[in-house]
Structures are given as structure tokens and as C-alpha cells.
Amino acid sequence: MPDTLTPQLIMAFDFGTQKMGIAVGQSLIESATPLPLFPMKDGIPDWNSLLKIIQQHQPTLFLVGLPLNMDESESELSLRARKFARRLRHQTNIDTRMVDERLTTREARDDLEYYQAQGRAKRLAADSFAAALLIQSWYRHPVGVQP
Template identity: 80%
Template sequence: MPDLASQTIMAFDFGTQKMGMAAGQALIESAYPLPLFPMKDGIPDWAALLNIVKTHQPHLFLVGLPLNMDDSESELSIRARKFARRLRHQTNIQTLMVDERLTTREARDELDYYQAQGRGKKLSADSIAAALLIESWYRHPAGIQP
């Protein structure tokens, strides 16, 4: 595996109807949102998703873990973990879970800012949240195994 500085990272803000995605480059600590990915009851079109993965050639996946504020897990947490395990199995790429509490709120604030400047028409809060997962990971590179 390449050293951290040369890693390409992809992050996923898991959802049952849609999933936010982002990519980033560790060398310059960048992260940028990708288009929303449609889900069918929490299940992606794996062929389409793997095609996107192939395009970005990541070295690491981050999947948001939606914990409750009291650290307990919900049904969505269990489903996000299952998605992360399947992603790792399908790609053989290291996959970590990252606490995503409050990222959606922060992402909505950022989206409001971009829209106020006329630049947020094609952005989604879910994909911005995925980019925030990457940025958070740069500051604190830890994760939880799915």
C-alpha cells in the first residue's frame, strides 16, 4: 500500500435511497464531492459503483458510521457497516468506518453557502458530507473496522 501522502481516498455517506460520495488526495489534503449515487433500499448497483471506483482508483475507503448522539447504533448503522464489508469484499481495498455525527448539519451549512454564491446548484448535502468525512480523516486518521 502506498504511503499516506500518495493515497487517493473515497468516502461514502450511506443512505437507503441515495448515497453521497466524495474523493480526495491525501498529498494535498483535498476532498471534493461526487454526484449522488442512487440506492435501492440500501443496495447499490454494484457494477455501476465499481465502475466509479475504478475511475478514481482509491487506496482507501471511508464509510460514514451514523451513530446516535449517545454512541449507540441504529438500524442505519448496521446497514452502513454491511455496505462497508461488502465494499471491502468486492474491491479488496482497505475500508474504515468514520463517525459521521454532525457532518450532515455541517454539510447543509456549506451547501447553503455555495448556493448563496450561486455555485451549489449541482451539489448535494450528502456528497458534501462525504467530503467532510475525508477532511476529518486527514486531521484524525483513525477509523473503525466495519
């Protein structure tokens, strides 16, 4: 069970093969802020660029969305997201958890439409909002699995 009493800076990833949504959150105030999309090349990040972003934010916990099918079975994308999470943990030595991301992208698209209507979401995308939703769900129910 994760330590929910110690303040944490959380970085979440909505893994994708062409692009990846990233968000950061501070557990003390339960914030979740989407960042601009991160480009991927066939599911592989530019690790140097990604590590610079990580260094900039100094997270203490990573959440990686686990794209399960609605029947809870895993797909090829699930396996690739797990591989990314393992490499992330290996590259940084930061605690990394997989979090069920079913329906987050749909909810994120609804949120994004709201923010775009207000003119507040110019460089963001549903994937970044989905990553922020992973953080928000973590605050409500801090359960994740090892990659």
C-alpha cells in the first residue's frame, strides 16, 4: 500500500505509440496539471528529452496508465505501456505504478472541450488531460500495481 501521508510530486503518463500525455500533481494540495503532449516514435520516447522534463519537475512517484480492455484483459498496448513503465523505473529509480486508465480518455475529451470553449486549452490534448485524470483518481483511490 502506498504512503498517502507523505507529500508527493506525482508525474503521470498516458502512454501512446505516437504521442504521450503527461501531467504533474502535488499530493499536498491534490493538484493535477496537464503538460504539452510528448512525441513518441513507435512507442519509444526520446529518453534524453523525457529525462529533462522529469528532472525539471523532480517527481517522487510515477503513474503510468494501463490501457486494459473493458473486460479487464490486456492488449498489445497494455504490454507496451508496462514495458515503458519498467524502463522509466529503471532509468530513474523512482517508484512507478500502473493505474487502470479505462474511460479516462473519453472523460478527458469532455474536459478538454470545456477548457477549449473557455480559451484555456491551446497546446494541450485529451491525452494530457487523461494523464491528469490518472493523478486525480490516485488521490481518491491510491492503488496501483508494479509494472
